[in-house]
Amino acid sequence: MLHRFERPQSIAEAARLLASGPWAVLAGGTDLYPAHVGRRIAAPLLDITAVAALRGIRRDERGWTIGATTTWTDVVRAELPPLFDALKAAAREVGGVQIQNAGTVAGNLCNASPAADGTPVLLALGARVVLQSERGERELALAEFVLGSRRTARAADELVVAVRIPARSERARSAFAKLGGRRYLTISITTVAVVVDVDSRGAIAEASVAVGSCSAVAKRLPALEARLVGVRADGDVAGVLDLADLAPLTPIDDLRGSAAYRRDATATLVRRALREVTP
Numbered sequence: 001m002l003h004r005f006e007r008p009q010s011i012a013e014a015a016r017l018l019a020s021g022p023w024a025v026l027a028g029g030t031d032l033y034p035a036h037v038g039r040r041i042a043a044p045l046l047d048i049t050a051v052a053a054l055r056g057i058r059r060d061e062r063g064w065t066i067g068a069t070t071t072w073t074d075v076v077r078a079e080l081p082p083l084f085d086a087l088k089a090a091a092r093e094v095g096g097v098q099i100q101n102a103g104t105v106a107g108n109l110c111n112a113s114p115a116a117d118g119t120p121v122l123l124a125l126g127a128r129v130v131l132q133s134e135r136g137e138r139e140l141a142l143a144e145f146v147l148g149s150r151r152t153a154r155a156a157d158e159l160v161v162a163v164r165i166p167a168r169s170e171r172a173r174s175a176f177a178k179l180g181g182r183r184y185l186t187i188s189i190t191t192v193a194v195v196v197d198v199d200s201r202g203a204i205a206e207a208s209v210a211v212g213s214c215s216a217v218a219k220r221l222p223a224l225e226a227r228l229v230g231v232r233a234d235g236d237v238a239g240v241l242d243l244a245d246l247a248p249l250t251p252i253d254d255l256r257g258s259a260a261y262r263r264d265a266t267a268t269l270v271r272r273a274l275r276e277v278t279p
């Protein structure tokens with residue numbers, strides 16, 4: 001039984017309601033409802049999908065802003081530079097088309113599943129999460145926002161309103177690779193996102209590599225990122241990976257794969273993604 005349902009039209013109205021007591025924020029509902037099968041949702045529901053200002057992708061001088069209720073289908077259909085190829089690839093792999101039509105970018109982050117496909121990509125893109133409440137706005141790096149499995153830094157009265165991606169050069173490229181137990185409609189065993197920006201002489205100027213499903217929270221591989229800088233993009237970029245670079249990962253053994261298999265598969269996906277982003 002549902003005790004209360006509100007569908008505000010503006011961010012201010014949503015923030016006012018959130019300040020009045022505990023609410024369950026509802027976006028696409030593709031995580032929220034399956035998590036409550038056979039159980040009542042304890043808090044009243046705050047459906048944010050009528051807030052037009054929360055949806056869409058905008059560009060300004062600082063970079064890109066992805067509204068919280070932008071769906072995965074919106075991402076797939078948006079005209080975006082190659083920097084976003086990884087996000088588009090991840091969007092196409094979130095469930096099936098019906099899930100992509102309803103599921104949102106911020107919902108994926110707020111649900112904080114270790115297997116969320118959006119998190120490693122947005123981590124590699126250097127995303128920052130924008131939170132709004134009646135107390136004001138604050139912005140957190142994604143690594144400061146997702147604190148653990150199903151745990152975020154969001155306070156109960158805060159709404160995630162957007163995700164900001166810093167601008168990079170027009171040469172920036174990205175790639176996403178996902179391994180699941182089957183090709184489609186699968187929970188990730190490991191996911192890899194790579195973002196590489198190349199300088200005018202063809203050397204890697206900036207590199208980010210993030211891995212999902214191999215720790216409670218998606219992790220970047222800073223040792224690998226540091227060694228990639230300065231490497232010629234037309235050289236053996238995939239060969240730069242050293243297995244010791246995977247040290248930040250803490251994969252588990254479960255029914256989808258052993259920890260050793262996850263490490264091995266991750267190394268393969270990292271090399272594959274690095275080849276994809278370089279000529």
Ligand SMILES: Cc1cc2nc3c(=O)[nH]c(=O)nc-3n(C[C@H](O)[C@H](O)[C@H](O)COP(=O)(O)OP(=O)(O)OC[C@H]3O[C@@H](n4cnc5c(N)ncnc54)[C@H](O)[C@@H]3O)c2cc1C
Binds near residue numbers: 102158
């Ligand atoms: C069949 C199926 C297949 C799936 N496959 C995949 C997959 O392959 N990869 C993958 O990553 N995920 C997958 N998912 C999970 C889900 O579709 C995604 O995580 C999706 O992006 C969630 O978005 P949503 O808008 O539906 O979130 P919701 O279910 O609406 O919300 C999720 C959580 O975030 C909170 N929340 C949502 N938006 C906000 C906001 N703006 N501010 C504050 N809190 C908020 C909600 O309160 C809730 O706790 C799948 C789900 C299903 C049912």
